[in-house]
Amino acid sequence: MPDYLQFSAEDFAQDDFFIRWVLLPDAETEAFWQNWITTFAFRRDEVEAARQLVLALHQLPQVRMAAGEKMALKQRIFNEIAAQEPASPEPVVRAMPRVTWQWVAAAVVLLGLLVGGRYGWQARQTVPAVAYLELVKAQAQAADSLREVTNTTNDTHLVALPDGSSVLLRPHSQLAFPARFTGPSRTVYLDGAAFFEVAKNPSRPFFVNTAHLVTKVLGTSFEVQAWSGAARVMVTVKTGRVSVYPQNSAEAIAQRGTPKLEGFVLVPNQQATYQLADQKLLRTLLPQPALQAEQVAFEYTETPLAKVFAQLEQAYGVHIVYDEAVLGNCPLTASFTDEPLFEKLGLICKAVQANYEVLDAQIVVTGPGCR
Template identity: 80%
Template sequence: MPDYVQYTAEDFAQDDFFVRWVLLPDAETEAFWQNWLTTFAFRREEVEAARHLVLALHQLPQQRMAVGEKMMLKQRIFDEIEAREQARPPMVRAMPRVAWQWAAAALLVFGLLGGSWYLWQARQGAPAMAYLQVVKTQTADSLREVANATDDTHLVALSDGSSVLLRPHSRLAFPTRFTGPNRNVYLEGAAFFEVAKNPSRPFFVNTAHLVTKVLGTSFEVQARPAAARVVVTVKTGRVSVYPQSSAEAAAQRQTRKLEGFVLVPNQQATYRLADRKLLRTLLPQPRLQAVQPTFEYTETSLSEVFAQLEKAYGVHIVYDEAVLGNCPLTASFTDEPLFEKLGLICKAVQANYEVMDAQIVVTGPGCK
């Protein structure tokens, strides 16, 4: 593994493992880079600058640019950066030179080729709509906007009794009064929603790439402008999600039912912008959904144990009942996380578990 502590923003932007994390994050890259940033927090500025640059460059139609054009573009970027830096008045607390250069490079790339990028995205059929474009194209209502430019969470009350915890550096647009068959709000950034129940008037959270539809529940939406994915996490109730540009979008606004890609508590949806894939996963630490049960087992069959865990955490455990169902378990658990409980149970009966499409799959040879 390279010595990332010594990397500049340019080095990060050219590192395959770093680029994979930015564009196509998975469990391995997410865990590594989050741990690395926690350990080496003083390098966060360089990492952020490199991340923005990777996003900028990979969202352009680079495969259509000749090598000479790329070199000319790169030279033009750095010439412009140098000119701006020389004209910049001295600052008492300036951003480090390397980090500032690469952040400026990312912004300049967007400025120079923004029009070409949107044209290319339109030809590919991808949703090129930003937050305000979504608002303008989806509603004629008079909207109010709340922008949270602080580092604190803001509470926003909606006319239907719903409430929104608007996260830092996020903004929300919504009608002063909901009219018509649907309740539509528009989000850029992150927010936690507590939606007042009204099955006859579905509630839609619109972001630039993903729509979340609910009838009345609580959930979190993370749709940061520079992020490589949109994440929806359910706390209570059920929600359905679908891409903003999908054929399903228009149909969903005509029905009061929750259909298609439906999430329940302890599940989250991740929409990857790079390949437009919508994935369903369990939360890293599923929360108890029922009153604290007693996890005390004395020669208890695995079928009973799994049934209790399913009810307590609202999860689905898949296993071969004929092979494993009658295996006896004697154990006592308290406040261990679900996956720690499962690990100990599987160890006791010589089984294994894995999470697949928000389901827990347990396999093993069974009991003799």
């Protein structure tokens, strides 16, 4: 594995493992890069610049470019990114009678740079910043006032919402919401990433609108990652239940009129990924599912596997599929402490000569059974 601490933004943008995370993310790359960014938070700026460069270069038409032309294009992109960095070290909070944001200007400048000359931007998707801007414009016209919080720092910023909900707004992210929630629902608008802890109110659902995906909850905690220009939108559930659906879809229209959570529903330790290229919505388990119960003793002495799996399901909020007639009575003697779920499963399966895989957010265990 390369020493990423020594990488510049341009080095990241040319690394195959980094490019795979940006364009075709999977459990391995997502776990690695999220952990790396958390550990080395002071490198966030370089990672974000590299991510934007990868996205920009991979949306260009497939034409042959000389090495000098590629270097010149990369340098111009970095210069434009650097020129648009805000000087203020504090999060910016303001009311919004009109919507005029510096980040929109930066996106337009970068877009203009890439469409200039013979290298035109490939128009497969609407520019996310513009889509987000239109969402907020429509809300601003309907509401008496609208607040916008822009986190221009490298630290997470706590935002208190008028209904008692709280938001941890991630670095370089934006959140827009009414000064007070009126009507049958509570709606906010996000560009970037944020962790939400929503005050429970079953009669008034809470909606997080991004350029491409809507997240609907009644009262729970979850993370949304919806960066402008990214190839995907991700929603991760910590507690409670969450439903997600594409923006402007038939389901989106239907969900606005009911307080119920229906359709594509996520539960704790599950993650939804919406790929913009093929507009597919996928459900997966987190790379490291967290315990949902406290003070669980994973001590087993000749314990039937059916009871072991039942305890793991309850402790982690997951669903384990297996043939109970074949595996359910296999005895297990083991003692676990703070091992991650998948490490526990690996050891259990090794003990009973079985295998497991994760399919559609379910854990499927297969094996010959016990003699």
